[in-house]
Amino acid sequence: MQSTQSPDKHVVNGALSQLQFPALKDCFMLCSISTSPTNAGLSKAIYRFGNTHCMNALDALHLRSSVPKLSGPLPSQQMLENIYKAAFSAADHAVLKPWRFLVVTGGSREKLGELFAKAGVAKDASLNQGAIEKLRCKPLRAPLVLVCISSYKPHPKVPEIEQDLSAGAATQNMLLAAFAQGLGAMWRTGSLAYDPTVKNGLGLSVEEKIVGFLYIGTINGGTKQLCEPDIQSYFQQW
Numbered sequence: 001m002q003s004t005q006s007p008d009k010h011v012v013n014g015a016l017s018q019l020q021f022p023a024l025k026d027c028f029m030l031c032s033i034s035t036s037p038t039n040a041g042l043s044k045a046i047y048r049f050g051n052t053h054c055m056n057a058l059d060a061l062h063l064r065s066s067v068p069k070l071s072g073p074l075p076s077q078q079m080l081e082n083i084y085k086a087a088f089s090a091a092d093h094a095v096l097k098p099w100r101f102l103v104v105t106g107g108s109r110e111k112l113g114e115l116f117a118k119a120g121v122a123k124d125a126s127l128n129q130g131a132i133e134k135l136r137c138k139p140l141r142a143p144l145v146l147v148c149i150s151s152y153k154p155h156p157k158v159p160e161i162e163q164d165l166s167a168g169a170a171t172q173n174m175l176l177a178a179f180a181q182g183l184g185a186m187w188r189t190g191s192l193a194y195d196p197t198v199k200n201g202l203g204l205s206v207e208e209k210i211v212g213f214l215y216i217g218t219i220n221g222g223t224k225q226l227c228e229p230d231i232q233s234y235f236q237q238w
């Protein structure tokens with residue numbers, strides 16, 4: 001951890017109002033991002049504060065995209081702390097924090113793969129070896145898999161749907177925090193997220209749901225070209 005005076009410390013503490021963004025000449029070109037016109041723009045949006053790379057909040061919101069191809073190493077401890085902390089600024093009715101996250105790294109990814117394979121066979125005993133192997137390898141697609149769980153807490157004013165939405169918002173915040181630091185990330189579910197064998201194996205209670213598997217790592221290859229959405233057609237004056 002850096003001294004309280006260092007810019008890094010400001011980032012770790014998430015004290016964004018105190019951040020002084022450096023001049024554009026200090027922009028940091030991320031070497032892991034390819035130099036297509038879109039990606040060149042993306043890398044220019046990432047600033048360096050000491051050892052920390054991060055993006056202006058609006059740039060992160062406007063430029064984020066999923067990265068399916070990820071590789072090691074595991075993000076630094078500081079990056080991980082920034083990601084985890086981002087979950088806690090999700091909108092959250094009655095501040096219930098209706099979420100928890102399982103951190104799956106290293107050999108635990110193989111254990112998760114075994115669980116996926118077990119779930120596949122439990123569902124379909126005739127599953128062929130290739131399909132079983134595919135399930136087993138899924139968690140190896142990134143150095144870090146966060147199992148994001150909506151953890152319902154009974155409350156007179158906050159129905160389950162609102163708590164699920166908060167857990168989803170926390171997951172999206174972490175996706176953005178990863179992206180803002182130049183990491184690649186992808187939110188995945190598939191039938192495994194709803195599978196009873198997987199839920200039991202991960203120790204979920206009956207009230208809990210997996211809202212997503214967040215795959216996080218180093219961008220391996222490029223990021224996709226962003227299309228300009230037809231934003232206006234989704235907003236009607238009322």
Ligand SMILES: Cc1cc2nc3c(=O)[nH]c(=O)nc-3n(C[C@H](O)[C@H](O)[C@H](O)COP(=O)(O)O)c2cc1C
Binds near residue numbers: 067188
């Ligand atoms: C709850 C949820 C579950 C998702 N599950 C999957 C999945 O299992 N497989 C997949 O390819 N994409 C999945 N996606 C979509 C991707 O994460 C991604 O958002 C989508 O491919 C669009 O790309 P973009 O994020 O770059 O806009 C899921 C998204 C959400 C919100």
